[in-house]
Structures are given as structure tokens and as C-alpha cells.
Amino acid sequence: MLEVRNLTKFFGGLAAVRDVSFEVRRGQIFGFIGPNGAGKTTLFNMIAGTYKPTSGQVLSCGRNITGYPSFRLVHEGIARTHQVVRPFRAMTVLDNVRVGAHFGRQGGDHKSAADRAMDALREVGLHHLTDSSAHVLSVGNQKKLEVARALATDPELLLCDEICGGLTRAETDAMLDLLRQIRDRGTTIMYVEHDVRAITAVCDRILVLNYGKKLSEGTPNEIQLDPAVIEAYLGAAPKGWNGKEVSEGTPEKVQNDPADIETYPGASAPRAKTGTDDE
């Protein structure tokens, strides 16, 4: 349903994304991993219309949608969340999501849009906080709000950028269940996450980015066995910063080793929750 051909983005002399091609099929959860600065967010920004690509094409169901502005892509059925959350801070949680319902693909009148906003809030589990100001939510709930707001636009393709960053393990698992649920009722998902465990658990297919280039693509199993990926990404994990070997084993074993989780930056170690919930 979405095809990306030779997509490239330069910031000055820096190629943030270079010559990346792939195809996302309907009903998939398509994952993207790669170290910090690999170009994942930049790739999303080009697909969602925030940046215009330097070159290359984005096709939706065969139609060229390269360089469309973001609001138009929302109407085409492509919605995104933000890695650094961007709620409408002074609005209530419900109003945040109502913006998506009113201005999304269906749009529509007051009542039905408000209903759709409530549905989206219920789906992510924020319906008990509808009247809170968005800025008093915890980071975890702000991430959920990002998902709800995007969902309310009624997307065919949902781009999720690190919606589990900063969440505890239990919260992450709940979020992954939510992604599966969204996929199962017909929305295709593109999903960026640092947490390799989360990505491999939920994705049908994964693309590995490194220095803006496509390093590898395949099913979670194929990716984990790809020597180039192990070398560039997972391969960094067994060695601690002091150069000593922390642990060794299959990718699966290494990922779940607490010593690695502590050493390897961006792995799934639960991070401290910030902010408070208004419950």
C-alpha cells in the first residue's frame, strides 16, 4: 500500500536518509530500527509530509504522493505520532483528539466527530482522563494521546515514532498489544523503536537503517541472523563501553540479558517515569 523509492534527504552536506527503498503491504506492522541519528525520524518526516525529500518518491497505492503537505496526507489516510510528544498543551485530552476527528479523513459534524474522538480515547485507554489538560499527563499518557489523536483522523497507515520510549516494560507491552489491535482491525502501521525486543515482538517485517542507508530488511528472524545487522547494531551490545565482554549468545539471548540491557544504550531497560497522572 505504501512504496518508497530511493528516498533521500540532505541537510546541507549531511545525508540523513540516502537512497532508501521499501514497500509496506496492507495489514503489516513494518518496523524500523537503527542507532541514534540513523535517519528514522527523517524518513517518517518525509513520508508524513513534514519535510520534502531531496529526491526519491513516495507512492500510496501506486499514486505519487511525494512532497504533499502533511494535512493533505492526513486526508489521504496517512497519520503520524511524534517522537517528542507534541500535544496541544492547553487543550483538554478530549479536545486534542477531537481535532483529529474533526479534521481527519472523515471530518464531519460536531456530534459524530466527538463520538469518534471518544472511541479513539477508549481504544488507547485514556477515556478516564478526557477533561484533563494535556500538559499534566505523564509521558506515557502523552504518548498514548499522540496515538489517539492520530487514530482519530481515521488513518489507513499509521506512523508511530518511538511511542514506547520512556515507558516501563509493562506499559510497553500494553502499547504493543494496542498496536496489534490497531493492525488487526485494518490499519497498516509503520513503527520506529529503539527497543529491539519490542520491535521484534510486534513487527511482521523490519528495516534496519544505519547512517541514513538501508542496511537490511526482512522478517524479525532474518534480521536477527543477518551478519551485517549483528555487526552494525546488535553486535555492539555484547561489548560494554569499557571494551569488556558482557555476555555472548544468540540475539534473542543477548537481548534479554539484564547486563546488556544496562550497557547497551536505548535498549529496553525501564526508564524513570516523569510527570504525574491526573487520576
Added chain:
Amino acid sequence: MTGARLRIFLPPIALLGVLLLLPAFGIQPNAVRLLFVTFVWMTASIAWNLLGGFAGQVSFGFAVFYGVGAYAAAILIDGGRLNPYLALVAAGMTAAIASVLIGLPTFRLRGPYFAIATIGVSETVRVVATNLEFTGGASGYRITEPRPFNQAEHYYTALIVAALAFAVSLFISRHKFGLGLIAINQDEDAAADTGVNPFVYKLKAHAVAAFLTGVAGGVFARYAAFIHPNGVFGFPISVQILLMPVIGGLGTVWGPVIGGVVIGVIEEEIVAYFPQVHLLIYGLLLIVIVLFEPGGILGAIRRLQRWVRRIRDRQAGKRTADARSKKPDEVLWGAGSGPGR
């Protein structure tokens, strides 16, 4: 639900009723004049708030619409012999067209850059108007109407126009349009990522605001019967229009109304006796608001209410509920919970 509706719609309707009946009780011509001027300012204040308060696009250029409206009405009534009420509608539409022409380039800019651009446009228009032939240039334009001057007619015209502006503002605040504007105000990029077309929405809000401001300019021109470019196109007009919602309560429905009353009274009562002192008062008001109460007068009232309630609750031994959540009528009255609750 009906209770909430009543609380929203009853106060403005009651107020309008009182103001409609007021002249029948034979009030002083001076008081009528004060109210007339207040309604004209209030209209521009409510209009500016649509763009500056709801959408967060601070313009220093509303004198353009006020002036264009004033001149369009003046020329159509005096030269064109048009029905004055049709002329007022035409004045608003002329201003709205001007707003689109100004908005197309300036809305590509954001924040302070937009504000600065509006100053440039506004000054350019003033200089051009000063040098145009058919407007009478710097010496101004005199309007003679075939009908004799009737103060009550002007009073009602201004009142209806202000009421219309209020109704538009209230409607927008309660519908999709207002939601989109507030989203743009909060985070323009996130709004676009959620399906709002910020550019078109800003243009629309600008046009509605310009229409209302243009009508206000026309209403004033008819009353004054004489206008000149440095008056209606002057930078002080832009600043005063902007000050009213800021003083009253930015981004609320009632704030610009309150601000309009404040400026109306200052303009009519203080400027007459102490010319120039009003500038000092504006400066002081602005400093106080920026430093102590960004919510303006409404914000201060809400703060006071919360304070009183807290003391009362403490005396009653209750724990004060946290005022974090936003009630639906916040957009009417500013942050906090509803009035009298």
C-alpha cells in the same frame, strides 16, 4: 446540558436586551456617544481576538481594515449615494479582500516575523492612502448624508454590529473552526499533522476578522462624518485594537468585550480631559498584564474567585479540588471553572 447552554447564551442575550431598551429611557447624549464608541471598539476587539487570540497570530496591522472599511463606506455613501447599510456590508467585504491580499504573503511567516510584517504593510497602506487622489489625500474625506443626523440610529447600528461580532466569536469558539484555530495557536505543525490546513485557516480567520473590523471602521466614519488617513490608518489604531483583547483576556469570548469597554471609556472620558495621558495608561496596563496576569482582567477575576473559594473551603474544612481540568466554558471566561460555581 440545558443548564450549561443557559449559562452560555443567557448573559449576552440579557445584556443585548438591556442595551436595546436603554435609549428608550432617555439617557444623556454623552452617554449614548460613550456607548457608541465602546461598541465600535468592541467590534474591532472581538474581531482581532479571532485571529490573535484564538489562532495566536499577533497582527499590528488591523488599522488597515479599519481604515479601508472607513474609506469604503465613506466613498460609497458620499460619492456613490449607496444605502448606508449596504455600504457597511461593502466596507466589510473590501476589508476582507484586503486581508486576503495581505495574508497570502504574510502568513508564510511565523510568530514575531508575521507581527513585524503586518507593521510594514500597515504603514505602507497609510502612506499610500495619504497620497491618493480619490480619497482626498492627507486632508481627509468629508461624508454628507441626505438624511439628518440621528444619534439613536448610530447607536443601534453600532450595537447590532458589536452583537453580531460577539455572536460570530461565540459560534466560532464552539465549533470546528475555533478548534482548528486553537490547535494552530498551540502547535501549528502538530495541527497540520492532525489534518488542519494552517495557511487556509489563518486566511479565513483573517478575513472574518477584517470584515468585522471594516464594518466597525465604516460605522465610525458615518458617525464622525469626517475621516483622514493618519487617523483611521494610524498605527495607534492598530495598537489599541490589539490592546483590548490583551487587557480583557486573550483567546476568550468575553475578554475582548471587557477590553472594549475599558478602551472605550478611556478614549471617551480620559482623552477628552487629559490628552496623551491615555498612552501612559495603556503602557502601564500592558506592563501590569504582561508581568502579573497574562490572562488579562478575566484572568484576574478568575484568580480572585479561586482565592475566595479556597478561603471559604478552608473555613468549611474542605479540601480544595485541584483546578487542573478545563471546563467546557473556559473559552468563554478564561482559565478556571465556571462563574459562580
